[in-house]
Amino acid sequence: MEEIFMRHSKKTMDKSSDNLYRQIVDDIKDAIREGRLQAGDVLPSERELAQYYDISRVPVREALKILEFLGAVEQVRGKGVFVKKIKMRHVLDHIDFMIEDPMLALLDLFEAREAIEIQAVHLAAERRTADDIEAMEAAVTEMKINIDMGKEVNVASVKFHNAVIESAHNLVLTKINGYLSDLLRLSRHYSLKNPGRHEVALNYHQQILQAIVKQDARSAVDLMREHLAVARKVIQTQLKS
Numbered sequence: 001m002e003e004i005f006m007r008h009s010k011k012t013m014d015k016s017s018d019n020l021y022r023q024i025v026d027d028i029k030d031a032i033r034e035g036r037l038q039a040g041d042v043l044p045s046e047r048e049l050a051q052y053y054d055i056s057r058v059p060v061r062e063a064l065k066i067l068e069f070l071g072a073v074e075q076v077r078g079k080g081v082f083v084k085k086i087k088m089r090h091v092l093d094h095i096d097f098m099i100e101d102p103m104l105a106l107l108d109l110f111e112a113r114e115a116i117e118i119q120a121v122h123l124a125a126e127r128r129t130a131d132d133i134e135a136m137e138a139a140v141t142e143m144k145i146n147i148d149m150g151k152e153v154n155v156a157s158v159k160f161h162n163a164v165i166e167s168a169h170n171l172v173l174t175k176i177n178g179y180l181s182d183l184l185r186l187s188r189h190y191s192l193k194n195p196g197r198h199e200v201a202l203n204y205h206q207q208i209l210q211a212i213v214k215q216d217a218r219s220a221v222d223l224m225r226e227h228l229a230v231a232r233k234v235i236q237t238q239l240k241s
Helices: 002-007 018-033 046-053 057-067 086-098 102-127 131-147 154-167 171-179 181-191 195-213 217-241
Strands: 073-076 079-083
Touching: 002 046, 018 046, 018 057, 046 057, 057 181, 102 154, 102 171, 102 181, 102 195, 102 217, 131 154, 131 195, 154 171, 154 181, 154 195, 171 181, 181 217, 195 217
Parallel strands: none
Antiparallel strands: 073 079
């Protein structure tokens, strides 16, 4: 499959563009659509893709991360990157949405998050249970440990925000959050890309948790709104760079 993919004539890369990774994602998306890559197939290695497109590994690595966050591929340690065995139409719809204008998509996502998470944190402060508090505390602890060990914090951050939404005990909010999970993972990839942001995010999570524990809905809402606004500015800066 690698040979088939590599032999096929690729799109001409606009190397003057700052968004080479988007062109790679678009090309791999077309390979999936045209059947050159199918569920279960392994992609060429990062080095081979860089040679294939005649570019550095940096945009290739970024493209593979985006494809993984959007659910199109899965990295298996020691074996490579595989096209996921899922409904590809669903994945491609997500990719089209992101590649059309990723900045607009991610910035619009924050407007949606404000509608969802600010309401969720308000309800969480009123409805949280002992189990809910335990789940949020576990996510905060995991995030702190990962920071201390110099590890990625994206997963722990996702767990915290999911726990807040679960604490609202509103089925619709939970379902909407699940639907946006792919975009949310990509969003956190950018907002937490800089390790210097990790402590800032952790501090917000700790304060939000304290407000929820105290059932101080007003403070919880204010902190969540500020947390999302700060992350949105980081996303905006990252996508312009």
